[in-house]
Amino acid sequence: MADNIEKKQSDGLWENVKVIIQALLLAVVIRTVFFQPFTIPSGSMMPTLLVGDYIFVNKFAYGYSKYSLPFSPDLFSGRIFASEPKRGDVVVFRFPPNPDIDYIKRLVGLPGDRVQVRDSILYINDKAVQRVPDGMFRADDQYDTGADVPVYRETLDNGVNFDTLDIEQNSRGDNTREFIVPEGHYFMMGDNRDNSADSRFDVGFVPAQNLVGRASMIFFSLGHDTSFAQIWKWPANLRYDRLFKSVE
Numbered sequence: 001m002a003d004n005i006e007k008k009q010s011d012g013l014w015e016n017v018k019v020i021i022q023a024l025l026l027a028v029v030i031r032t033v034f035f036q037p038f039t040i041p042s043g044s045m046m047p048t049l050l051v052g053d054y055i056f057v058n059k060f061a062y063g064y065s066k067y068s069l070p071f072s073p074d075l076f077s078g079r080i081f082a083s084e085p086k087r088g089d090v091v092v093f094r095f096p097p098n099p100d101i102d103y104i105k106r107l108v109g110l111p112g113d114r115v116q117v118r119d120s121i122l123y124i125n126d127k128a129v130q131r132v133p134d135g136m137f138r139a140d141d142q143y144d145t146g147a148d149v150p151v152y153r154e155t156l157d158n159g160v161n162f163d164t165l166d167i168e169q170n171s172r173g174d175n176t177r178e179f180i181v182p183e184g185h186y187f188m189m190g191d192n193r194d195n196s197a198d199s200r201f202d203v204g205f206v207p208a209q210n211l212v213g214r215a216s217m218i219f220f221s222l223g224h225d226t227s228f229a230q231i232w233k234w235p236a237n238l239r240y241d242r243l244f245k246s247v248e
Contacts, residue, residue, distance in 0.1 A: 035059065036213065038092060038102065039228075043143035044190035044197065045104060047151060047163050048090065048247065051141045052239070054220040054228075055247060057092045059213040061085070067094045067212055079208060087124075088160030090215040090247050091188065093206050104215060105198050106162070109179065109187025116178040117200065120166055120193070122154065130155040134163055140223040140239075143195075162248060167194040176200050184208050215247040 040053040049055070059068055063082035066072045072094075085091060085107050095101040109115040114125050122129040136148035145167065155161040171194040181187045185205035190196025197203060221239035222228065 035216070037219075038104070038215075040104070043139065043141075043195055044192050045090070045106070046139060046143065046165055046192045046195075047137045048106075048191045049104070049215070049218075050139070050221065050223070050239070050242075051143065052222040052226065053218050053242065055215050056217045056219055057213040058216045061089075061214040061216075062208075062211045065209045065211070067099065067210060072099065077209075079211075082208070085186065085211065085214070086160070087158055088156050088162065091186075092212040092215060093188070094210040094212065096204055096206060096210060097202065099210065102212065103188075103203065105188035105190050105196070105203075107186050108156070108189050109181045109199070111181050111183045111185060113181045113187065114178055115181065115187045115199075117174060117176045117193075120169075120174045122189070124157070127157070129157075131164075137163075137165060141225045160248075162191060164191045164193055165195075167192070173200050179205075181205060186211075217247060218242050218245045 035056045036059055038055050038057055040049045040051055040055065043051055060081075061083060062085055063079045065079045066074055066076065069075070087107060087110055089107045090104065091107050092102055092104045095103050108122065109124065114123075116123045121131060131152045131154050134151045134153035137151045138144060138148050150166050151163050152166055153161055154164055173193060173196070179187060179199065182205055185207055187199040188203060188206055189198045189200065199205060221242040222234065222237050223239050224233075224237045226233045226237040
């Protein structure tokens with residue numbers, strides 16, 4: 001009788017271990033192949049993405065490169081199952097000068113495009129992107145300037161529209177040279193136009209191989225620089241209106 005009980009307990013323990021292993025393998029596959037969670041650490045994409053936003057990135061959207069896999073192994077070159085990103089997509093990519101670092105920006109320039117900023121207006125192929133006032137914005141974290149910031153709604157030639165910030169007049173990024181995007185590369189900009197390290201500066205043109213995926217949804221968000229580990233602060237600092245919000 002005792003032997004039977006011990007055997008049942010052993011079988012039950014092994015079944016639990018197998019379930020845990022299967023769940024972990026499934027999680028690894030989902031994270032590697034389909035969706036990967038990311039945290040927004042900076043204000044370069046305000047007001048679209050805020051510090052403390054937790055997002056899912058669709059890794060299937062553009063196919064796969066070595067940067068789609070953990071530790072970026074050199075198993076193949078280029079991209080497999082590749083799909084072209086669209087102008088206006090919010091993209092996670094590997095920083096070209098140091099591919100160990102993930103960046104997130106908006107794709108504004110496709111291969112062959114001519115991109116320039118003149119007096120805060122974005123020009124693509126010599127055509128000004130439509131830009132109209134769209135209210136005011138104030139951050140609820142370390143990027144709070146102490147005042148409301150003007151918001152501008154931009155509309156690209158494919159109909160994609162989104163909000164941008166113009167914090168400072170005549171900043172370094174408000175007037176640039178003309179950039180001609182090479183084949184196989186993309187031009188990225190942050191929606192927080194005066195506070196974004198992007199293709200206007202050190203990021204440069206982003207190779208197609210460096211694309212990780214398209215930001216798809218905000219699944220969690222904490223304001224006031226609240227750490228995820230500070231669970232007792234969640235009720236007061238959770239941004240309820242951002243939960244399960246699509247990234248556009």
